[in-house]
Amino acid sequence: MGGRIRTYDWASTPLGPPKAWPQELRSALGICLHSSFPTAIYWGPELRLLYNDAWAFIPGERHPGALGQPARDVWRDIWEVIEPQFSQVLGGEGVSVYDQLLPMVRGGKVAETYWNYSITPIRGLGGVVGGIFNQGHETTERILQERNREEEAARQRRLFQQAPGFITVLGGPNHVFEFVNDAYVRLFGDRAYVGRTVREAFPELAGQGFYEWLDRVYETGERFVAERIPVVLQYPGAPAGQRFLDFIYEPVADDAGRVTGIFCEGFDVTAAHQGAQALKDSEERLRIAQAAGGIGTFELLPETGEIVVSEQFCRLWGVPPVTQVPVAYFLNLIHPGDRDAVVTGRSDLPARALEYVEYRIVRPDTRETRWIARRGEPVPDPSGRGTRYFGVTYDITARKQAEADLLALNETLEARVAEVLAERRLFADIVEGTDAFVQVVDPGYRWLAINKAAADEFERIFGVRPAVGESILNVLAHLPEHKEAVEAVWRRALSGEEFTEIAEFGDPDRDSRQYEMKYRVLRDADGGLLCAYQFVYDVTERIREQERLRLAEEALRQAQKMEAVGQLTGGLAHDFNNLLAGISGSLELMQTRMTQGRYTELDRYMGAAQGAAKRAAALTHRLLAFSRRQTLDPKPTNVNRLVAGMEELIRRTVGPAIMVEVVAAGGLWATLVDPPQLENSLLNLCINARDAMPDGGRLTIETANRWLDRRAASERDLQPGQYVSLCVSDTGTGMTPDVVAKAFDPFFTTKPIGQGTGLGLSMIYGFARQSGGQVRIYSEPGQGTMVCLYLPRLAGQPEVAEPTPELADAPRARDGETVLVVDDEPTVRMLVTDVLAELGYAAIEAADGPSGLKVLQSDTRIDLLVTDVGLPGGMNGRQMADAARVTRPGLKVLFITGYAENAAVGNGLLEPGMEVLTKPFAMETLASRIREMTAR
Numbered sequence: 001m002g003g004r005i006r007t008y009d010w011a012s013t014p015l016g017p018p019k020a021w022p023q024e025l026r027s028a029l030g031i032c033l034h035s036s037f038p039t040a041i042y043w044g045p046e047l048r049l050l051y052n053d054a055w056a057f058i059p060g061e062r063h064p065g066a067l068g069q070p071a072r073d074v075w076r077d078i079w080e081v082i083e084p085q086f087s088q089v090l091g092g093e094g095v096s097v098y099d100q101l102l103p104m105v106r107g108g109k110v111a112e113t114y115w116n117y118s119i120t121p122i123r124g125l126g127g128v129v130g131g132i133f134n135q136g137h138e139t140t141e142r143i144l145q146e147r148n149r150e151e152e153a154a155r156q157r158r159l160f161q162q163a164p165g166f167i168t169v170l171g172g173p174n175h176v177f178e179f180v181n182d183a184y185v186r187l188f189g190d191r192a193y194v195g196r197t198v199r200e201a202f203p204e205l206a207g208q209g210f211y212e213w214l215d216r217v218y219e220t221g222e223r224f225v226a227e228r229i230p231v232v233l234q235y236p237g238a239p240a241g242q243r244f245l246d247f248i249y250e251p252v253a254d255d256a257g258r259v260t261g262i263f264c265e266g267f268d269v270t271a272a273h274q275g276a277q278a279l280k281d282s283e284e285r286l287r288i289a290q291a292a293g294g295i296g297t298f299e300l301l302p303e304t305g306e307i308v309v310s311e312q313f314c315r316l317w318g319v320p321p322v323t324q325v326p327v328a329y330f331l332n333l334i335h336p337g338d339r340d341a342v343v344t345g346r347s348d349l350p351a352r353a354l355e356y357v358e359y360r361i362v363r364p365d366t367r368e369t370r371w372i373a374r375r376g377e378p379v380p381d382p383s384g385r386g387t388r389y390f391g392v393t394y395d396i397t398a399r400k401q402a403e404a405d406l407l408a409l410n411e412t413l414e415a416r417v418a419e420v421l422a423e424r425r426l427f428a429d430i431v432e433g434t435d436a437f438v439q440v441v442d443p444g445y446r447w448l449a450i451n452k453a454a455a456d457e458f459e460r461i462f463g464v465r466p467a468v469g470e471s472i473l474n475v476l477a478h479l480p481e482h483k484e485a486v487e488a489v490w491r492r493a494l495s496g497e498e499f500t501e502i503a504e505f506g507d508p509d510r511d512s513r514q515y516e517m518k519y520r521v522l523r524d525a526d527g528g529l530l531c532a533y534q535f536v537y538d539v540t541e542r543i544r545e546q547e548r549l550r551l552a553e554e555a556l557r558q559a560q561k562m563e564a565v566g567q568l569t570g571g572l573a574h575d576f577n578n579l580l581a582g583i584s585g586s587l588e589l590m591q592t593r594m595t596q597g598r599y600t601e602l603d604r605y606m607g608a609a610q611g612a613a614k615r616a617a618a619l620t621h622r623l624l625a626f627s628r629r630q631t632l633d634p635k636p637t638n639v640n641r642l643v644a645g646m647e648e649l650i651r652r653t654v655g656p657a658i659m660v661e662v663v664a665a666g667g668l669w670a671t672l673v674d675p676p677q678l679e680n681s682l683l684n685l686c687i688n689a690r691d692a693m694p695d696g697g698r699l700t701i702e703t704a705n706r707w708l709d710r711r712a713a714s715e716r717d718l719q720p721g722q723y724v725s726l727c728v729s730d731t732g733t734g735m736t737p738d739v740v741a742k743a744f745d746p747f748f749t750t751k752p753i754g755q756g757t758g759l760g761l762s763m764i765y766g767f768a769r770q771s772g773g774q775v776r777i778y779s780e781p782g783q784g785t786m787v788c789l790y791l792p793r794l795a796g797q798p799e800v801a802e803p804t805p806e807l808a809d810a811p812r813a814r815d816g817e818t819v820l821v822v823d824d825e826p827t828v829r830m831l832v833t834d835v836l837a838e839l840g841y842a843a844i845e846a847a848d849g850p851s852g853l854k855v856l857q858s859d860t861r862i863d864l865l866v867t868d869v870g871l872p873g874g875m876n877g878r879q880m881a882d883a884a885r886v887t888r889p890g891l892k893v894l895f896i897t898g899y900a901e902n903a904a905v906g907n908g909l910l911e912p913g914m915e916v917l918t919k920p921f922a923m924e925t926l927a928s929r930i931r932e933m934t935a936r
Contacts (some may be wrong), residue, residue: 001053001067002033008068015044015068024124028133035135041122043131047071047086058138060106077105085119089132094120099139114143163265169252170198171261175214177201178261187268189237204234214262217249221259224249226266228273244273300327300376300389316372316395318363335360335369342374358396371400437515437536440522443494445472445487448531457538461505493519493532502539514540583612617920633916634672634771636794639703639726640664646679650686650701657696658689665704671724671791673771678726678789681767684760685728685787691751692732692785700729706790716774722793723773729786735779743777764789817934818842818860822852822867822877823896828919832866832896835923839931849875856884862891863934869897881914892933896921 011017018026025043032039032052040051040058049066051058059066059074066074075082081102085095096118104113117136121129157179160167166184170177177193184193191201199211208231217224225248232242247266251259296313301324308324317333334342338359356375363370376391437454441447447468450458459465462482464475472490476483492499500518516539522530586609593601643662651660682701689699706723713720735743739750744765761775764787768775772792779785819841821832826847833843844860846852849871856862865884867877875883881893890913898919910916913936917929 001051001056004064004067005029005033005050010068013048013068014046015048022124022130024122024130028122028131032133037135038137040134041131042071042086042134043122047132049074058136060104077110078102086132089119089121090129092121092129094118099143112140114139165265165267166247168193168264169261170214170264173215173218175199175218175262187238187243188233189235191235204232208232213249217251217262218259221251221253223251228269239270243268243270245269295392295394298391298393300391302389313393316370316393317361318365318368333361333364335362358400370395371397435537437538438533439536440531440533441472441490441494442531443529445490445494446470447472449533454536457536489517489519490532493521493534494529496521496529502543513538514543580612580616583609583616586612613920633674633918635675636670637673637675637678638668638670639678639724639791640668642675642678643682643701643703643726646682647701650683650699653683654686654690654699658693659698661698661700663700663702665702667705668703669705669722669724669793670795672794673791674767677767681764681789682726682728684764688760688787689728689730689732689785692730692734697731697784700727702727702729705793708790716776716790718774718790723790724793725788725790727786727788729784731784734781734783734785735777736781740777740779744775761787816842816861817863818844819864819866819930819934820844820846820852820855820862822846822849822865822871822880824848824868824870824872828868828896831923832926835927836930839927841930841934848873849877849880853880853883856880856891857887862888864930865891865893866930867893867895869895892936894929894933896926 006018015021015025025041028041029050032041032050035052036054038052038055038058040049040055042049047070048068049071051067056063062074071086072079072083081100085097088095098116099114100117102113102115103110105111106113115136116139117134119132119134122131122133124130160179161181163181163183166187167179167181168177168184169179175198177196177198180193188202193201198205198214202210205211209229210231213224213226216222227246229245229247230242231245233239245266246269247264250263250265252261252263254260294312294316296316297310298313299308301307305327306324307327307330309322309330311321314321317330319330319333322329331339331342342357342359356373358371358373360369361372362368372393373396374391374393376389378387378389381388432451434451435453436451437457438449438451439447439454440449447466447470449468450466455466462476462479464478466472466475473483473487476486489501489503498520500516502514502516504512504514516537518535519532520535521532524530586605590602590605590609593599593605643664647660647662654660686699686701693699702725704725704727706725708716708718708720708723710720735750743761746762765775768789768791774790776788776790777785778788817840819836821829821836821843822845823829823832824847829845829847833845836843841863844855844862846855850873852865852867852871853875856865865881867880869877871877871880877895877897881891881895885891893914895914895916896919897916913933915929915933917926
């Protein structure tokens with residue numbers, strides 16, 4: 001770089017020719033050029049750059065063009081970082097930085113670089129700073145290596161943390177915990193491991209060998225591998241008792257090969273160890289059982305013509321112990337007379353090996369002839385290499401001898417034995433041939449018996465064929481959703497429960513079937529459960545027929561309802577024609593008398609018209625009550641107080657020939673009903689009782705609290721619970737069962753023509769059902785009748801009703817109170833607005849829902865909305881009220897309706913601030929209700 005500096009055209013720069021440079025710059029440059037450490041000088045106001053060979057790699061591709069250039073031009077990419085540092089040095093204060101990040105442009109791209117460097121001021125005469133002396137070196141490679149090592153260490157820790165086995169890292173000769181993963185904590189408990197030694201964290205391991213194994217690995221540097229090592233843990237959170245572990249201790253060495261710690265990884269294999277031990281114990285028990293029971297086992301290998309036999313098998317056949325030999329080895333020991341029954345050729349071996357067969361053998365050790373029974377079964381090879389054939393053999397010589405002896409000694413019993421065997425075969429044939437699905441299962445869920453129909457259906461549903469001796473749970477292991485359901489129902493039966501239920505099985509998209517399943521149990525002489533058995537019938541067609549019957553019954557009920565509607569229509573037309581004739585005639589005569597100026601007779605015709613109108617209203621109420629579409633106004637009611645208030649009216653109605661007795665229950669519960677409708681129902685019952693006693697008698701009105709249990713409630717078609725009963729009984733003529741069955745039908749009456757409409761009891765029935773209760777008739781011909789109303793109990797006490805004032809006495813409106821009246825009938829609007837005007841209210845009228853809602857959504861003052869429920873315009877009164885309450889949340893609403901679905905006013909459950917008044921109504925009642933609502 002000395003040559004480059006000498007040949008550089010410095011005269012063209014503010015520094016001028018080198019001869020004119022100040023002594024301090026020449027001295028500093030001499031130090032720079034003779035230094036082996038990367039060194040640079042920045043001089044002058046523009047901090048022109050000079051540097052040595054060791055520093056030349058630092059500017060990279062900027063070299064050698066950076067020589068003599070201002071620092072700002074050379075280091076544009078990092079100027080924001082170094083400019084404050086240079087300013088500090090120019091102010092006389094040196095700067096040293098370590099691992100400074102400088103994002104330099106290298107190869108056309110910004111690269112992340114790190115540096116250690118110092119910059120110090122170069123002072124001239126008088127101490128003035130004329131330049132900067134810079135030395136440093138790059139640390140990028142070291143920083144990135146350290147970062148990679150940290151990231152790799154973090155990645156390793158994440159891998160260790162997510163490993164399924166337990167992992168720990170121990171450091172030093174004392175085995176200090178440096179790391180443990182979550183699996184380690186779950187197995188051994190949370191012992192605050194890091195920083196503690198193994199002996200401190202696991203004091204209970206003393207004497208169990210773990211300390212010694214760790215010391216030996218650390219001292220020798222040799223790996224230690226352990227399998228099925230027992231360990232006993234004693235720490236909260238760690239599993240109690242003995243556990244078994246598979247683990248490895250791997251020494252960790254430094255670069256010099258010295259052991260600095262131990263890496264440990266392992267698994268808790270307690271369950272596998274216990275399972276293996278259980279299997280070993282089970283195999284030993286099986287071997288003992290086979291030896292004790294004289295049962296030998298074998299596996300047939302048809303592909304090689306060989307057979308693998310057990311020790312007990314060889315003992316049964318009287319041959320020395322062998323393991324795997326050709327099948328002919330044992331075939332030659334079979335009695336010549338039985339050999340054809342056992343096997344006929346090599347190709348038959350697999351099939352014939354599955355058959356149960358009894359045959360004789362000649363033992364080679366004793367030359368004794370013995371009877372042997374053999375049974376085999378195919379088992380799919382788990383490895384998928386075809387089918388394996390397993391079987392058992394056992395000695396039946398004693399049984400055969402007993403059979404022969406029995407045959408010889410009991411030849412006279414042959415006929416009876418044959419008969420018994422035939423009976424058993426007949427029973428077995430019946431069970432096997434029945435369409436019912438029969439299964440017998442032991443407490444271990446293994447089939448003891450299953451008929452063909454059940455096996456076929458089981459295979460159709462689940463895709464696998466069951467066999468006696470197999471476990472239901474194992475057979476359905478590949479169908480967990482079905483296994484759970486089947487296990488649950490058999491668990492009930494195997495716990496001793498006998499029951500019947502209907503369930504659906506099969507693919508719903510293809511052939512889903514309904515089954516009726518009857519479960520019974522079989523017990524031993526001591527009452528212990530031996531097994532459970534199941535009879536199953538496919539009842540799909542029966543269920544479908546029941547559904548068809550239900551639909552037919554529903555259609556019949558609908559037809560009966562339409563017939564009743566026809567009766568209602570005929571009766572209604574008859575009665576209303578009479579009532580309309582009275583109203584129309586009275587009005588015509590009133591008009592005639594007014595024309596004649598005879599005003600004194602108007603009251604008589606007016607009374608006749610009003611009376612007919614009231615009877616028409618009563619008839620409408622009765623019809624609505626029967627159809628259960630009557631709008632009720634339920635209130636908390638004290639039935640005792642209601643009966644007491646009507647007692648005098650009832651006495652006058654029934655006349656002096658009938659003695660009236662009221663039996664009021666003490667502490668009677670309240671009920672939620674419409675009081676006028678209950679009064680009307682009570683009066684109707686008393687009139688019916690009076691008509692049933694033409695020669696006089698006793699009429700009893702009785703109240704009581706009733707607590708109906710499930711059976712009593714079911715008999716009355718009610719839900720179990722608490723009810724208030726109101727019963728009216730008489731000593732009259734009584735009714736036959738046929739009459740009682742029709743008593744609630746509309747227009748059914750036993751009274752002479754003209755003395756009854758047939759709607760009284762039907763109205764009472766509709767009122768009771770709509771109030772959540774019931775009505776029942778108890779009658780004996782010649783003995784009398786009792787009719788009982790059952791009404792649900794209401795918690796709390798009823799309010800005492802106040803009498804309705806006369807219209808002239810009704811309180812007046814306050815200044816500015818406004819009522820919106822919405823009704824599609826102009827006459828009704830006229831009457832309501834006249835009443836409002838009489839009381840001092842301002843009235844606004846609307847003929848339909850949309851018009852009314854428009855007023856309600858304006859800024860007009862509205863203190864009360866009086867509206868019909870059924871309105872034209874696509875919006876009923878309830879919908880209009882609900883929409884209005886969006887902008888007027890506290891709007892008070894009075895529904896006036898002559899006929900309305902209960903849903904329109906909330907099934908009698910109105911929101912706060914809403915009430916209902918049924919048409920026709922007295923003007924005094926309307927005025928009183930309006931004043932009550934606006935005053936709240």
